[in-house]
Amino acid sequence: MSEYLSEELAFEILARLTIKDLARFRCVCKTWRDIINSRGFSERYRDVSSVKFVSFYDKGFYLLDVEDKLPLIETPRKLDFPLDHQSMIDESTCVLHCDGTLCVTLKNHTLLVWNPSSKRFRIVPNPGIYRDSNILGFGYDPVSNDYNIVMFMDKPDTSTAQVFEFKTGSWRDSVRIPCPDWYYRERRGTFLDQYLYWIAYRSDVDRFILCFNLSTNEYRKLSLPVYDQGATCSWLGVTSRKLCITEYGPCEEIWISVMDKTESWNKIISLSISNLISIQDNIFDYQVEFVSFTKRNDIVVTYTGYYDNVEMEGEKRVKKKVFLYKTGDNTFQEIRFCNSFAGFRLLGEYVVTSLIIDRYLFETKKM
The missing domain is CATH 1.20.1280 (Monooxygenase)
Structure with missing residues (x-):
């Protein structure tokens, strides 16, 4: 050759x-x-693949291509969910993504690890104590060459992280969480390199990022941007292989910052969504629900408007809008859909990777 x-x-x-x-x-x-x-090929395949978004609506999962199918998404690809989704998933379902594979919480308190491309899946039992509010993470540990699921478990006298190792097919305890009285912005952790990240807080003034090392199981606290004190919502994400944070402020402004190698934050984008709301929509109270980057470093913004009027039909009291902000020319473009998606909800990014990941996730170590 x-x-x-x-x-x-x-x-x-x-x-x-x-x-x-x-x-x-x-x-x-x-x-x-x-x-x-090779692992290097899997990472390269991920880097050149387009980013799509996993969406949950009508009690099913769909892939949305918001870059190549604009401005109208006519036929989103419905994913072939391997279980009876009518009885196993609902609006409270939590979905995590790593290397083309999804980790989905189920109603019976187990976890489904599922590769939509290869259609292979695995049921992961819960480690003994499971609540719908448990904090979750899903990522790859390069030291052990294994994928891990992390679940924070609250016990009467302490709080620990339970780590599921796919090579052994079992859960184990990590070191104790230093301060178990933390609260979290959302359940899903953000994975980058060998680390998982969550926005955590004790009060409005005591906010930080909890960093969990999958290789050492050690915890660290990272600072948030100094200008985020007035933020009403915050999301963590990844852009250009860097950790980023999106803050939604009370004046309908979105601030996006990236963390550099010194763990300092640099604001890269500040934009307002007020000009996206038409005059007839001013009666709605809009809240930003989802912000994420595409592969081209454009930004997907999803927000929902609520109108408190009992005389109006329930469905008409809620409006959902999705926009793509093009960073190159500072313009917004609305993403439209061919039909009405009941229960439409963006869950997060999805990037297809090579089939070789199945060896780690779906084959247990032979004893």
């Missing part, structure tokens, strides 16, 4: 194939199989 095609060039070509093609090309030769099976 090297006489006609270098390994480096083959690497880049293979990284641009579909998942189905990769499954076939792994059988071409040992060199290509080793390339596709």
